[in-house]
Amino acid sequence: MHTTDLDPFVSQALGDPKKAGLKLVIGNKRYSSWSMRPWVAMTAFNIPFEEITIKLQQPDTSSRIAEYSLAGRVPVLIAGETTVWDSLAICEYLAEQFPEKNLWPENVAQRALARSMCAEMHSGFADLRSAMWMNIGARFPGKGRTAGAQADIGRISEMWEECLSVAGAHEYLFGDFTIVDAYFAPVVMRFLTYTVSLAPALQGYVDRVAAHPATVQWMRAAEAETDRLAYLDNYPD
Numbered sequence: 001m002h003t004t005d006l007d008p009f010v011s012q013a014l015g016d017p018k019k020a021g022l023k024l025v026i027g028n029k030r031y032s033s034w035s036m037r038p039w040v041a042m043t044a045f046n047i048p049f050e051e052i053t054i055k056l057q058q059p060d061t062s063s064r065i066a067e068y069s070l071a072g073r074v075p076v077l078i079a080g081e082t083t084v085w086d087s088l089a090i091c092e093y094l095a096e097q098f099p100e101k102n103l104w105p106e107n108v109a110q111r112a113l114a115r116s117m118c119a120e121m122h123s124g125f126a127d128l129r130s131a132m133w134m135n136i137g138a139r140f141p142g143k144g145r146t147a148g149a150q151a152d153i154g155r156i157s158e159m160w161e162e163c164l165s166v167a168g169a170h171e172y173l174f175g176d177f178t179i180v181d182a183y184f185a186p187v188v189m190r191f192l193t194y195t196v197s198l199a200p201a202l203q204g205y206v207d208r209v210a211a212h213p214a215t216v217q218w219m220r221a222a223e224a225e226t227d228r229l230a231y232l233d234n235y236p237d
């Protein structure tokens with residue numbers, strides 16, 4: 001049977017979380033939807049880490065990110081000698097390194113579905129992402145409803161509905177909070193910013209994700225940020 005090797009750096013950390021020394025490099029909390037995903041996952045699962053923030057769209061943004069990853073994007077996870085870039089790779093690495101925390105659903109079929117949903121989020125929904133960008137704290141009610149964004153909202157609603165309608169009334173998409181909920185947290189932020197009206201079951205899910213302590217912590221920090229990117233702060237008519 002194949003077993004996954006634990007990164008020696010992280011296995012040492014498992015014995016003493018204070019030695020963990022994991023570093024997560026992120027962008028502005030207000031705007032960086034990709035950064036939000038692993039940050040919320042790590043916070044929700046009590047995985048200790050140091051946060052390094054690089055402000056986006058600044059003259060030194062690229063050079064600062066390049067200190068950590070040549071991919072030129074945040075988030076980046078630094079675990080000793082190991083660098084993991086890209087939000088999905090980071091979440092997978094964490095799930096492997098902290099198996100006892102069940103970052104993915106325990107059931108194999110549910111895990112496959114959860115992974116598929118994250119992959120679809122990761123590679124898709126371009127219309128939603130461009131017409132309804134994340135801006136926590138801003139309110140753009142009714143804006144951004146292009147045909148493509150509407151279709152994306154429809155597809156996301158369909159996936160959420162399928163998960164939440166499973167017998168036993170799920171609090172989160174697969175019962176307990178998992179990576180997939182962290183993955184959709186930025187969508188939840190968008191639904192609040194753009195006041196997307198949803199069926200009661202889906203609105204309930206939005207409210208629960210927005211009220212999760214890890215999400216609340218990110219939202220409060222995002223709202224406290226004073227740096228603004230003008231092109232993301234005003235929605236043109």
Ligand SMILES: N[C@@H](CCC(=O)N[C@@H](CS)C(=O)NCC(=O)O)C(=O)O
Pocket residue numbers: 027031032033034035056057061062072073074075085086087088122
């Ligand atoms: N697919 C990547 C996307 C990462 C991404 O696009 N990050 C943006 C911020 S949300 C970024 O680093 N932009 C660099 C820049 O603005 O210079 C992931 O999942 O991590």
